[in-house]
Amino acid sequence: MRTSNWILTAALLVTVSAAAQQATDSQPPAQPQATDAAQTAQPSQQPAPAQAQQPAPTASQPADAATQPAPAATIAPPATVAAPTTMDQVVNLFIEREHGLIKALATRTPVVETYLQNLTADPQLGPVPSEDHYFLGRLDMGENIDRKDYLKEQEKSMQQRLLGGFQKLYKVQYQPMGFSWMVYADRTDFDREHYDFRYVRREFLGDVRCLVFDVTPKPKSGRGRFLGRLWVEDQGFNIVRLNGTYYPAPRNSYFFHMDSWRLNLIPGYWVPSFIYSEEGDFSAGVKSKVAFKAQTRIWGYDLKKGGKDDELTNIRVDSVQDSSATAQDASPLQAERVWQQQAEDNVVERLTSAGLLAPEGDVDHILQTVVNNLEVTNNIDLPRPVRTRVLLTAPLETFSVGNTIVISRGLVDVLPDEASLAAVLSHELAHIVLGHNLGSKYAFNDRMLFSDDATYQNLGFKHIPEEETAADKKAVEFLKNSPYAQKLDNVGLFLKALQQRAVSLNALLTTHLGNPLAEGGQVSRLSALSTQGPALDNSKLDQIAALPLGGRVKVNPWDDKAEMVKTAPVAITSARDKMPFEVTPFFPRLARYGGNAAPVAAPTTATNSTQNPGN
Ligand SMILES: [Zn+2]
Numbered sequence: 001m002r003t004s005n006w007i008l009t010a011a012l013l014v015t016v017s018a019a020a021q022q023a024t025d026s027q028p029p030a031q032p033q034a035t036d037a038a039q040t041a042q043p044s045q046q047p048a049p050a051q052a053q054q055p056a057p058t059a060s061q062p063a064d065a066a067t068q069p070a071p072a073a074t075i076a077p078p079a080t081v082a083a084p085t086t087m088d089q090v091v092n093l094f095i096e097r098e099h100g101l102i103k104a105l106a107t108r109t110p111v112v113e114t115y116l117q118n119l120t121a122d123p124q125l126g127p128v129p130s131e132d133h134y135f136l137g138r139l140d141m142g143e144n145i146d147r148k149d150y151l152k153e154q155e156k157s158m159q160q161r162l163l164g165g166f167q168k169l170y171k172v173q174y175q176p177m178g179f180s181w182m183v184y185a186d187r188t189d190f191d192r193e194h195y196d197f198r199y200v201r202r203e204f205l206g207d208v209r210c211l212v213f214d215v216t217p218k219p220k221s222g223r224g225r226f227l228g229r230l231w232v233e234d235q236g237f238n239i240v241r242l243n244g245t246y247y248p249a250p251r252n253s254y255f256f257h258m259d260s261w262r263l264n265l266i267p268g269y270w271v272p273s274f275i276y277s278e279e280g281d282f283s284a285g286v287k288s289k290v291a292f293k294a295q296t297r298i299w300g301y302d303l304k305k306g307g308k309d310d311e312l313t314n315i316r317v318d319s320v321q322d323s324s325a326t327a328q329d330a331s332p333l334q335a336e337r338v339w340q341q342q343a344e345d346n347v348v349e350r351l352t353s354a355g356l357l358a359p360e361g362d363v364d365h366i367l368q369t370v371v372n373n374l375e376v377t378n379n380i381d382l383p384r385p386v387r388t389r390v391l392l393t394a395p396l397e398t399f400s401v402g403n404t405i406v407i408s409r410g411l412v413d414v415l416p417d418e419a420s421l422a423a424v425l426s427h428e429l430a431h432i433v434l435g436h437n438l439g440s441k442y443a444f445n446d447r448m449l450f451s452d453d454a455t456y457q458n459l460g461f462k463h464i465p466e467e468e469t470a471a472d473k474k475a476v477e478f479l480k481n482s483p484y485a486q487k488l489d490n491v492g493l494f495l496k497a498l499q500q501r502a503v504s505l506n507a508l509l510t511t512h513l514g515n516p517l518a519e520g521g522q523v524s525r526l527s528a529l530s531t532q533g534p535a536l537d538n539s540k541l542d543q544i545a546a547l548p549l550g551g552r553v554k555v556n557p558w559d560d561k562a563e564m565v566k567t568a569p570v571a572i573t574s575a576r577d578k579m580p581f582e583v584t585p586f587f588p589r590l591a592r593y594g595g596n597a598a599p600v601a602a603p604t605t606a607t608n609s610t611q612n613p614g615n
Pocket of ligand 1: 463
């Protein structure tokens with residue numbers, strides 16, 4: 001593999017070296033650059049596109065160092081470049097930077113999730129989901145994406161395997177997928193030989209000024225070439241957004257349209273983070289066979305797999321003695337509790353290292369406040385505090401292990417208000433209070449030794465039906481005693497909205513670790529509250545029963561940290577604006593690394609509510 005790449009690279013070298021020479025000749029003397037937050041290289045280096053492709057690393061290419069299997073998990077920032085004076089030089093620069101990014105990320109295997117909703121036309125609500133599909137896996141950034149990975153075969157084979165039950169799901173999801181093609185414009189041949197670049201204009205994306213280019217494949221440059229538009233930021237000349245499709249498509253098939261966004265999560269690199277795909281035309285007279293909207297999210301670029309942090313912890317443990325006056329031998333009950341805590345800690349740690357749980361953070365403070373409200377008003381006094389964590393995936397689910405309540409990103413996104421959040425958390429709190437979470441088999445560390453892709457086969461926190469019923473009953477008691485007692489109508493509305501979409505959103509309601517909220521198209525969770533409140537009425541614009549996906553939680557794709565999205569209110573002007581549980585395009589507010597703004601641009605989707613559960 002590597003050898004053939006080198007041969008290709010060598011061939012490219014010959015053809016582009018002339019252009020590189022030109023670029024170098026026409027460069028003005030190197031200028032000091034104060035733009036890149038973390039320059040480490042000499043500013044005198046010239047941007048020679050050909051060099052970026054040399055197989056032999058040179059001192060002027062820190063990007064190469066990053067791809068070596070060094071123990072450090074960091075990626076060295078690229079060399080600083082002299083400011084270009086012509087658009088031709090800009091093109092050379094972003095081509096070089098794109099190859100630098102491909103190299104820098106070649107050893108990474110981030111988590112990739114695609115959630116897709118097939119659409120059908122509803123006279124009142126416009127295109128609404130008719131069915132959905134969910135794919136989760138790991139993206140091997142070092143592999144070439146399979147160009148045969150287009151809709152027909154892909155969909156068919158995935159559907160067939162999905163029907164086989166989710167034992168196979170994770171495996172299937174690990175295959176490179178068509179939805180994630182647009183992490184790069186062209187992984188192998190992104191150059192002037194294969195493409196024409198035309199400068200369009202300048203444009204701001206968020207806080208970042210960009211140069212916009214239209215890209216067309218040259219005639220006879222082969223199938224499946226990128227066709228569309230690029231946004232290139234004007235300091236390091238990295239591509240920050242790609243929008244378009246691939247062309248020409250093989251016979252009897254076609255490529256999706258995609259809008260691909262990158263975030264400046266590490267110095268000097270813009271990392272592929274969100275891809276929105278959409279097909280379908282609902283105009284009068286159009287009889288389109290395929291209509292869908294899909295969100296692809298990539299995260300977990302920098303998963304911590306033990307290593308340095310663990311060593312430090314061990315050293316500290318060795319040197320600390322328990323000198324407290326209460327240090328005593330453990331009673332049998334204490335031993336049992338420590339054992340359970342060990343199981344809980346093992347699971348939380350394992351799910352975090354698999355890229356499925358966010359590290360403890362901002363969102364947990366909000367969740368814990370809500371749990372606290374329930375505990376205080378119900379006089380719940382547990383021997384160990386209840387903790388909360390965010391599962392990074394979209395399907396709507398909660399589960400608990402020991403005293404840790406886990407809620408999925410997708411579920412936090414769609415909940416309309418704090419009372420509904422309290423309702424879903426109260427069910428798990430009830431499991432804890434009722435002693436349903438005493439399983440401790442995960443206290444044995446051998447049970448944590450499985451590959452990340454086997455997570456769903458090795459971990460599971462489902463309760464038996466009797467425990468589910470008991471937890472629901474207890475949860476309603478908690479809620480009626482809580483500050484949320486007067487707002488349970490909203491919970492009822494949410495459950496009604498969920499019921500309305502339960503059949504068409506089967507994949508979103510298929511849980512992977514906990515009990516589902518609905519089964520067989522019937523909402524089962526907290527059914528005692530489902531008749532509460534007014535009837536669901538889509539035409540009432542002030543009745544917000546559930547939100548679109550992506551409106552609440554944003555995840556930093558590099559370190560997996562989750563935080564709440566801050567969005568401004570947007571007026572709902574028609575029933576079509578509500579979009580409960582629906583997929584919308586991404587429109588992250590781009591910002592430079594280390595800027596004054598939040599380090600992660602928010603993947604703000606077209607959300608229609610500003611109520612935060614914590615407000
Ligand atoms: Zn349960």
